[in-house]
Amino acid sequence: MKISFLLYDAHGTDGTVRATANLAGALADQHDVEIVSCHRTADRMRLTPAPGVKVRTLVDLRPASRHYPGRIGDQRARGTMCPHDTVHHGPTPPGTLGEERLARFLRDTDADVVIATRPYLTCFLAEYGRPDQLRIGQEHTGRDLHPAALRDDLDRAVSLLDAYVSVSAADARAHRRALHSARTRLTSIPACSPAPRTEPSSGQSRTVVTAGRLTAPERYDRLVDAFAKVVAVHPDWTLRIYGRGPERGRLRRRIDELGLHDHVLLMGARTPMDLEWAKAPSPSCRAAPDPPACPSWRP
Template identity: 35%
Template sequence: MKVRYLLLHAYGMGGTVRTVLGQAGALARLGHEVEVVSVVRRRDEPHFPFEPRLRVSTLVDQRDGIAADSTARKAWRRVRGKIVPLGEFAADYFTERVERSVIDYVAGVRGGVLVTTRPALSLIAARRGSRRVVRVAQEHMPLSAYREPVRAQILRHYARLDAIAVLTAASRDEYRTALPATPVVRIPNAVHTADTTAATQNNPVVIAAGRLVHQKGFDLLIPAFAQVSARHPEWKLRIYGTGPKHPQLTTLIRDHGLQTKTRLMGRTQNLDAKLAGASVFALSSRFEGLPMVMIEAMTHALPVVAFDCPTGPADVLTDGRDGLIITPGDVDAFAAALDRLMSDREERLRMGAAAARTAAGYAVEVVMPMWEDFFGELLSGEKITDSYWP
């Protein structure tokens, strides 16, 4: 079976990059012919290592800079128009040169399955892609999370695709309602669970990870931690990731007097070790697709405190069993949940053990056969199974 994954920047960091490379690598290890096509390349070395059996190619190499593309972008928007709507989160990547390269690629590809991994790429595949390849939009965010221009284009053009794959039950229901004639399946991303080290619950650390952007809600997590810090003077908050909100979050930490308790740790090449050395995982996001870093934390037997944001946490967690689910945006309730777990090691151990059992259901050996069956049915022309995930 031949599968191609079209990824915006395979050499970059982020949850989508990590999970797509993981999925592609797992298929390659199973003996399939798998290629990752990176639309752009801005780094010499990938942030996440490539599986040796993967073929990786690039459409537009931007390691020498993007000044020419930036100049061309203005004319592309003003004169020629574009497929990628301005509301797409990565719209600025799609200069005339970049968009044309993607159009040429999807128009020329033949045979197998082409998986596009964000709306910009899926819209190009829907409107300009070859019908001699099976086209699958892999959606990592709920439909409601996208801005109105993006949602409008999705509703207008996704029906031309062969199928849509989503990560959560809520996303599946959204897309099935919006596009009733298009097959929509729910298959979660797989998480690596082998050889993970369980947290001992001896280190007084609350850990969080993600891009430092509005979506991740670290501006809510910091004041929540501030509420309980005085009661638990030995506890620290560690936030891993980089992004544009770093200055604002640094100021917020200072305003709450948490300079010795809370640190923005930047990026790490060994998040597993950091998770294993913590005792509570905090997910403060305003919205998610399927929060894979949360599930990764659960493989290390970490209990979770999470806002019940759309979508993801409630698809995975059972409140009171493997984590605590909090009304979105309720900083006081989030603080109370942190306080509950920080105060009780035995409860952390109990919930952490349950979290590890839950995470085992997302293991590669559980999830990848679903992707194989799904792609096989598409290629054979069989009727798509109504649900791969319960």
């Protein structure tokens, strides 16, 4: 099959880009796989996909590029699709030029399967995807973390797709409750991750390791609050949080308020993370027959 993944900006480093690059690389062993990035904001992808995965860009936003559309009026005009998605308030908001090119791509592509990776793209796929394609939306954020207006937009879009995939069973159940009459297949698949390149943890460590972007939707504040309860019973345990993002300062203040400065450590970003994962207990991963599918190994 030919499979096309839609990413808003494949040149970022968030979990959606990482999970998509991992999955695309795994599928490329047996299929023709491409990543279609709505925007290009850097000279190369920081999370490089496997050699068999092709990457194409619809709008090149590098000012020095000969393809830069900065003087094209449609690029300066704001896009209108799925207005409640946070991309409209980010550093590269949608433009009508990009929306025209994405709509054209979906009309003309010869892909057998098209996979949208965020609400904005899911709404596009529902609107412009063809019925002769397998149209799949992916949810990389919990349903309850979306504002009500965005959930309404998503519900309408998801009901027009062939399948919608969440990363947790609980989230898939939430979608089924909301879309009980939709014919869309609503399911969950854990985020894909390659096999670790180091020996797994011995299971004896008293360190908990987590990694990701330090942004509000990730709810690391909730994790810090929960770990305060752990420390009250098990004072010899520590939590290491890897990553960078705008919530770092707020997390630092919360850690200090709870008196956890000796127990919760903000470690900054690490790439790759394999050595850091191995410092955690990870008993579920050691017992699993297929470590790459274990949620504890998720980047």
